Amino acid sequence: LNINLEAQVYSGEAESADDSNVDLIVNCTGASGGQVVRLGNVGGKFLEWNMININDAGTYQLDIAYYSNANLINLNIQVNGGTAVTATITKVGFCATLTTHTTTVELASGINTIRFSNIDGIQAPFVDKITISETTANIPVTSISVSGDAGTTSVEEFSTLQMVATVLPADATNSAVDWTVTNGTGLASITNDGLLVADKAGTITVSATAKDGT
Numbered sequence: 001l002n003i004n005l006e007a008q009v010y011s012g013e014a015e016s017a018d019d020s021n022v023d024l025i026v027n028c029t030g031a032s033g034g035q036v037v038r039l040g041n042v043g044g045k046f047l048e049w050n051m052i053n054i055n056d057a058g059t060y061q062l063d064i065a066y067y068s069n070a071n072l073i074n075l076n077i078q079v080n081g082g083t084a085v086t087a088t089i090t091k092v093g094f095c096a097t098l099t100t101h102t103t104t105v106e107l108a109s110g111i112n113t114i115r116f117s118n119i120d121g122i123q124a125p126f127v128d129k130i131t132i133s134e135t136t137a138n139i140p141v142t143s144i145s146v147s148g149d150a151g152t153t154s155v156e157e158f159s160t161l162q163m164v165a166t167v168l169p170a171d172a173t174n175s176a177v178d179w180t181v182t183n184g185t186g187l188a189s190i191t192n193d194g195l196l197v198a199d200k201a202g203t204i205t206v207s208a209t210a211k212d213g214t
Contacts, residue, residue, distance in 0.1 A: 014129055023042065032065065036095070048116075059104050060135060069092075075125060
């Protein structure tokens, strides 16, 4: 599933989370609020944001700003008291190289809770902040019909004809197409913009393929 980032609906600093039991709060010049929170590798540490107000239930994008210099970094992510999902976090070094781990979460309409916790014996990242944004599902192309300009189905030798691709649904996320020609008894070529160039009289086949991979 491809997702497109839309409006930000919530942002929370780790050092000012609504509830927490953390290993250490560390000054970090690269952090958005000047500090990051270390959960460490001793079990029982957590960060919790429990006043996340969402208008519409659905799938949301969760971005976690962090850094860590450990080779193995895991973080448990729990939403509204449900089953914790373990995220494997990429090593990125120290404070100057903060990066973002992106995942999706299912949120309810109203007040939601997101809790991060560590796993005993495995290093958790230094967390800077979380950002929650709306997401929208990618709308794929379902069909393409090809025609000549004004419905034209023939063109004189050594002339040109603009081809037209009608893409459905009309609100497809990516409606761009790739043009190709299959020569039969005739010969022709086609530009990236769908302009057909007739090189030899006969029949050919013009095709348009969706750029979204469908």
